[in-house]
Amino acid sequence: MSRILYLQASPRREKSTSIAIADAFVTACQKKNPDDELTIINLFDKDLIPFDGNALEGKYNILQGNDYTPEQKAAWKQVEAEIAGFTAADKYVFAVPMWNFSIPYRLKHYIDIIVQPGYTFSFSPEAGFSGLVTGKPAFVAYSRGNAYPAGSEMASMDMQSPYVEKILKFIGFTDIRSVFLEPTLAEPDRVADNQAEAVEKARKMAEDFY
Numbered sequence: 268m269s270r271i272l273y274l275q276a277s278p279r280r281e282k283s284t285s286i287a288i289a290d291a292f293v294t295a296c297q298k299k300n301p302d303d304e305l306t307i308i309n310l311f312d313k314d315l316i317p318f319d320g321n322a323l324e325g326k327y328n329i330l331q332g333n334d335y336t337p338e339q340k341a342a343w344k345q346v347e348a349e350i351a352g353f354t355a356a357d358k359y360v361f362a363v364p365m366w367n368f369s370i371p372y373r374l375k376h377y378i379d380i381i382v383q384p385g386y387t388f389s390f391s392p393e394a395g396f397s398g399l400v401t402g403k404p405a406f407v408a409y410s411r412g413n414a415y416p417a418g419s420e421m422a423s424m425d426m427q428s429p430y431v432e433k434i435l436k437f438i439g440f441t442d443i444r445s446v447f448l449e450p451t452l453a454e455p456d457r458v459a460d461n462q463a464e465a466v467e468k469a470r471k472m473a474e475d476f477y
Contacts, residue, residue, distance in 0.1 A: 272356035276374035278311040289362035289407035291466040295473035310373040316345040350386045365411035369426040387438040397453045398439025406444045412452040
């Protein structure tokens with residue numbers, strides 16, 4: 268049995284095209300491996316700790332062996348708990364819409380909590396940065412209103428998928444599978460056809476997701 272963590276970064280839920288594609292992927296995974304344990308988190312429902320004064324100062328004081336206040340310790344414990352919840356999974360699924368050429372702020376908030384030295388990545392002068400979340404696959408369903416084909420002028424404005432992939436690789440992922448739905452602001456029939464194609468791609472990618 269494997270544990271799947273499915274993170275949804277859209278508040279639109281049943282209206283979200285990224286969630287629709289990721290749902291298809293997860294459903295196919297469960298059909299293939301019915302004993303897998305699935306945890307679904309919509310980041311717009313989750314009570315994320317504010318990564319501000321106490322958490323940030325607690326991070327530096329604790330990691331550097333300096334004195335810290337009870338409030339800083341409590342805040343950092345919450346960060347550690349969030350990281351532990353993330354790293355406990357064996358497989359990862361993300362539903363990520365594009366907002367203003369990048370990712371929704373709730374996903375960025377979550378990333379800023381879990382990407383921490385000594386927990387999800389390490390650094391040494393000899394080896395440089397090394398990811399600590401290794402040997403685990405990830406699937407990302409992207410949706411965006413416009414099209415951003417490689418080599419085009421629009422591609423330079425895509426700060427959504429390059430950022431997500433860079434972060435995942437930074438913390439150790441090497442098996443990253445992606446499906447894109449674009450442009451979602453096109454005529455409805457074209458969007459429906461593209462979405463059906465994206466869903467089918469997602470289902471096929473789920474066949475060997477282990």
